Amino acid sequence: MNQRPALSKGELEVARAIWKLGSATVGQAFEAIPEDRRPDYSTVQTYIRRLETKGYLRARRTGRTKVYAPKIRPSQVIRETVDDFMHRLFDGEALPLMRHLINDRGITADEISAIRELLTEHEVEQDDEH
Amino acid sequence: MNQRPALSKGELEVARAIWKLGSATVGQAFEAIPEDRRPDYSTVQTYIRRLETKGYLRARRTGRTKVYAPKIRPSQVIRETVDDFMHRLFDGEALPLMRHLINDRGITADEISAIRELLTEHEVEQDDEH
DNA sequence: TGACATTGCGTACGTCTGTACTTAAAACGG
DNA sequence: CCGTTTTAAGTACAGACGTACGCAATGTCA
Numbered sequence: 001m002n003q004r005p006a007l008s009k010g011e012l013e014v015a016r017a018i019w020k021l022g023s024a025t026v027g028q029a030f031e032a033i034p035e036d037r038r039p040d041y042s043t044v045q046t047y048i049r050r051l052e053t054k055g056y057l058r059a060r061r062t063g064r065t066k067v068y069a070p071k072i073r074p075s076q077v078i079r080e081t082v083d084d085f086m087h088r089l090f091d092g093e094a095l096p097l098m099r100h101l102i103n104d105r106g107i108t109a110d111e112i113s114a115i116r117e118l119l120t121e122h123e124v125e126q127d128d129e130h
Numbered sequence: 131m132n133q134r135p136a137l138s139k140g141e142l143e144v145a146r147a148i149w150k151l152g153s154a155t156v157g158q159a160f161e162a163i164p165e166d167r168r169p170d171y172s173t174v175q176t177y178i179r180r181l182e183t184k185g186y187l188r189a190r191r192t193g194r195t196k197v198y199a200p201k202i203r204p205s206q207v208i209r210e211t212v213d214d215f216m217h218r219l220f221d222g223e224a225l226p227l228m229r230h231l232i233n234d235r236g237i238t239a240d241e242i243s244a245i246r247e248l249l250t251e252h253e254v255e256q257d258d259e260h
Numbered sequence: 261t262g263a264c265a266t267t268g269c270g271t272a273c274g275t276c277t278g279t280a281c282t283t284a285a286a287a288c289g290g
Numbered sequence: 291c292c293g294t295t296t297t298a299a300g301t302a303c304a305g306a307c308g309t310a311c312g313c314a315a316t317g318t319c320a
Binding site: 009013016079081082083085088089094095097098100104105107111112114116118119122123 | 208232234
């Protein structure tokens with residue numbers, strides 16, 4: 001159905017900035033990127049242009065400036081991106097990824113409880129969802 | 131310290147094939163890739179060559195053929211790859227990724243129990259640890 | 261109103277990546 | 291021993307990507 005071309009690293013960075021802001025001009029997106037890994041203004045411009053071409057962003061004109069906003073719901077893009085990643089590294093299965101997150105990297109006790117809560121909350125919601 | 135160039139999609143596929151086999155010739159790696167997404171033999175050859183250049187694989191000659199084996203431990207590559215991914219999409223935090231896996235995609239009841247077990251097992255191991 | 265800042269838009273360019281062909285030498289099967 | 295198969299090694303080439311410059315037009319503040 002869909003399948004716009006995947007996001008590249010740089011594109012993802014600015015897309016996320018815009019998602020966080022809801023909508024933004026190039027300048028605003030530029031400012032929103034953490035200084036340490038912020039590229040040149042014109043580079044951000046290029047990424048945004050490509051994001052529009054790829055169908056991830058929609059631009060609305062306000063006078064002379066353009067305001068960019070998501071064309072695809074961020075949540076969907078995230079899902080697709082995680083999916084793709086899981087396929088490439090874990091044969092598309094969530095569990096091995098979970099296992100990796102739990103075992104193969106320092107997970108704190110706090111995180112463990114947090115995960116337990118997430119699981120329980122999720123179950124409850126499932127039930128509610130009559 | 132390190133930072134060999136990152137793995138590309140295609141490179142990762144064959145790297146994983148070789149990891150699974152422990153070590154392999156080009157031909158064996160080629161065969162090990164699921165037929166539906168298996169590229170041309172020579173493409174696999176190219177990926178392997180690049181993997182060697184990038185420092186992921188080491189080749190040992192046996193007569194005329196070369197046998198490739200990991201130069202970097204797969205577990206480490208996986209950790210780095212997941213890390214990079216988590217940084218790009220979840221600001222480097224594991225919990226949001228977990229939340230995503232649990233909430234934003236269809237997780238089954240079985241998977242939920244499996245995760246609970248993983249958590250418990252992990253805790254036990256932590257305690258046992260000396 | 262003139263200088264400076266902001267933005268849009270086009271262009272550029274080297275590297276990385278996907279994808280593969282070719283050539284040649286060694287190995288194997290009969 | 292010869293044809294067939296396997297492998298190595300080199301080369302190619304288009305498209306994606308990171309990265310940015312330059313120019314023109316508009317907006318802004320002193």
